[in-house]
Amino acid sequence: MISDKLIQIATANEEPDWFIQKRQAAFDLIDKLALPEIQRFNYRNWQMLPEITKIISNPITEQADYVLTDIFEAIKKYPELIQKYYMNQVIKADENKFTAYHTAFLNSGIFLYVPKNTVIAKPIEINLIQNADEPFVSHILIVAEENTQFSFIQKMTTQGDQKAVANCIVEIVAKANSVIKYAAVDELGQNVTSYLSRRASVGQNAYVDWSIGLMNDGNTIADFDTDLYGEGSHSEIKVVDITSDRQQEGVNTRVTNYGKHSIGHINQRGVIMDRSRLVFNGIGHIIHGASGANAEQQNRVLMMSSKARGDANPILLIDENDVIAGHAASVGQVDAKQLYYLMSRGIDEKTAQRMVIRGFLGDVLVAIPSKEIREQLVQTIERKLENGQQISEN
Amino acid sequence: MATLEVKDLHVEIEDEERKTRKEILKGVNLKMETGEIHAIMGPNGTGKSTLSQTIMGQTNYHVTQGDILLNGESILEMPVDERARKGLFLAMQYPAEIQGVTNAEFLRAAINARRPENDQISVMDFLKELDKNLELLDMSQSMTERYLNEGFSGGEKKRNEILQLLMIKPNFALLDEIDSGLDIDALKVVSKGVNSMRSDNFGALIITHYQRLLNYIKPDVVHVMMGGRIVKTGEANLAERLEDEGYAGLRDELGLDVKLVDED
Numbered sequence: 001m002i003s004d005k006l007i008q009i010a011t012a013n014e015e016p017d018w019f020i021q022k023r024q025a026a027f028d029l030i031d032k033l034a035l036p037e038i039q040r041f042n043y044r045n046w047q048m049l050p051e052i053t054k055i056i057s058n059p060i061t062e063q064a065d066y067v068l069t070d071i072f073e074a075i076k077k078y079p080e081l082i083q084k085y086y087m088n089q090v091i092k093a094d095e096n097k098f099t100a101y102h103t104a105f106l107n108s109g110i111f112l113y114v115p116k117n118t119v120i121a122k123p124i125e126i127n128l129i130q131n132a133d134e135p136f137v138s139h140i141l142i143v144a145e146e147n148t149q150f151s152f153i154q155k156m157t158t159q160g161d162q163k164a165v166a167n168c169i170v171e172i173v174a175k176a177n178s179v180i181k182y183a184a185v186d187e188l189g190q191n192v193t194s195y196l197s198r199r200a201s202v203g204q205n206a207y208v209d210w211s212i213g214l215m216n217d218g219n220t221i222a223d224f225d226t227d228l229y230g231e232g233s234h235s236e237i238k239v240v241d242i243t244s245d246r247q248q249e250g251v252n253t254r255v256t257n258y259g260k261h262s263i264g265h266i267n268q269r270g271v272i273m274d275r276s277r278l279v280f281n282g283i284g285h286i287i288h289g290a291s292g293a294n295a296e297q298q299n300r301v302l303m304m305s306s307k308a309r310g311d312a313n314p315i316l317l318i319d320e321n322d323v324i325a326g327h328a329a330s331v332g333q334v335d336a337k338q339l340y341y342l343m344s345r346g347i348d349e350k351t352a353q354r355m356v357i358r359g360f361l362g363d364v365l366v367a368i369p370s371k372e373i374r375e376q377l378v379q380t381i382e383r384k385l386e387n388g389q390q391i392s393e394n
Numbered sequence: 395m396a397t398l399e400v401k402d403l404h405v406e407i408e409d410e411e412r413k414t415r416k417e418i419l420k421g422v423n424l425k426m427e428t429g430e431i432h433a434i435m436g437p438n439g440t441g442k443s444t445l446s447q448t449i450m451g452q453t454n455y456h457v458t459q460g461d462i463l464l465n466g467e468s469i470l471e472m473p474v475d476e477r478a479r480k481g482l483f484l485a486m487q488y489p490a491e492i493q494g495v496t497n498a499e500f501l502r503a504a505i506n507a508r509r510p511e512n513d514q515i516s517v518m519d520f521l522k523e524l525d526k527n528l529e530l531l532d533m534s535q536s537m538t539e540r541y542l543n544e545g546f547s548g549g550e551k552k553r554n555e556i557l558q559l560l561m562i563k564p565n566f567a568l569l570d571e572i573d574s575g576l577d578i579d580a581l582k583v584v585s586k587g588v589n590s591m592r593s594d595n596f597g598a599l600i601i602t603h604y605q606r607l608l609n610y611i612k613p614d615v616v617h618v619m620m621g622g623r624i625v626k627t628g629e630a631n632l633a634e635r636l637e638d639e640g641y642a643g644l645r646d647e648l649g650l651d652v653k654l655v656d657e658d
Contacts, residue, residue: 335490337490338490338491338492340452340453340474340490341486341489341490341492342490342492342500343475343478344450344451344474344478344484344486345478345483345500345503345504345507345558345562346475346478346504346507346508346562347478347503347507348475349473351507355492355494355495355503356492358494358495359493359494359495359541360493360494361494362493362494362495363493363494365494366493366494
């Protein structure tokens, strides 16, 4: 039975019946479904299913060429689109415990709809601020019709120090010949336990470029997926991740090649400090029939502390013969030669370390298409590294 | 005036595979002041690079005896970055490549590392100085936005070492085989850079196999190193004599029992 309180909240939010029913159906599934599986990472004891107490609206300026609006506005204004795409095509409510929880308890979100043949020159920027006194169940739904082209930049931060939970899902529908560049800088707070799921469904000759800076300070489960359905579809996935203090993170980055001649490249770099733990699973799955597909991945982890633990696991599942697939993985320590070189110019050890780390992340950073995001991410990385270095001192 | 003094220096290097140590320097004595340019010549494997790396503070080299004094103060216990801030600079034979950090950003960090927090170099002053030195070294602007030494040719790396020298302005520069792999034009440019530093506040220790470099950077003092020691010290013409007679001639004249690695 769905809680009365949730019904009250949804009703007060003037949600249509079909949406409340969707919440209800999902709610009934929560107990029945399993947690998402992150190989070699155990988080069964994490408490991640709190009830929400209110709906948070996102004020957004309306645009002429495309639709950008609060998701609850969208439910009322564009019910057909939401019914068709929201937790229905790219990610489904019944996939696991967290997707069901998300669908039941959604309390914040954004809807972006870009009509056919629309090219948006200026990047669309969304700044999401979680208030730590409330669970953050946030959804971003992006529907790109055929022949569209745009960049979407998403930032997330936390206000307040209370213990909180975040469950954030991003769905991208990239139709034929669309070109989407999605960049995220995640900076949720130290006491926030997060589940982040981002997935794109990529159509014929469409391209989705992901640049993700996973800079959360709290425990995090991340699931970054790309389904390359269309022939000639293409995705580049870049993830940089820094963990510090006693933080624990499990990251699954998966590409599934369904389409012929589809291309999926994963490039992940993690820096682990203090007593933190990071597991990078890179999953490349080529489905039978996806001839000419290309799946390559690199997963690298740099250890800054002997007490930190890191794993980089490439997992290739290939059910087709005519493909190109490869992987590289490493877990290593800072290059002493680079450190010595920088220090021989008078740069102190900590600054030199941060520079070497940026060098290690550089491969991925240079591939981020927006200069602005790149610079911002560099700043965030500096901040996180400095904090991490301070923690190791104490 | 600053001084750099090496006293009876004995240095061992670790062989990580065999877990053994080998003595490379067997009692080196050397004293130099700012305003002077010294050259150290010597055959391969005689410890020239070991000397420069030990002065700079590379931790693979273990000092077992003797001392290194900068302005009368022992620097043996100081880490490499502190030695650099005290005024030492090592132009390396094989500079590291660092992706993600631009040359310009690195240079600014190096300059600011030796200035107090409240007196960091302004962007204008930095760029002015950078432009001047780029021109002197015949380097293009684009070099500064490239990542530190990444994908640089051998010659570009050497020029970049000298660019750092000109920007950082140390009291003492140790130049480890900056001539290796350079064609004659690049050699002239690099020498021009070093010569532009000549002043009462600057001294250099130039390590080289060949006399050729010393045609362009005239040394005040030439030392010859063999078998882990300095065996002879003289003026610039000592280098010319070596070029004519080779190291074997000098060794035999001095009656030294040293095997030259390239002799076989």
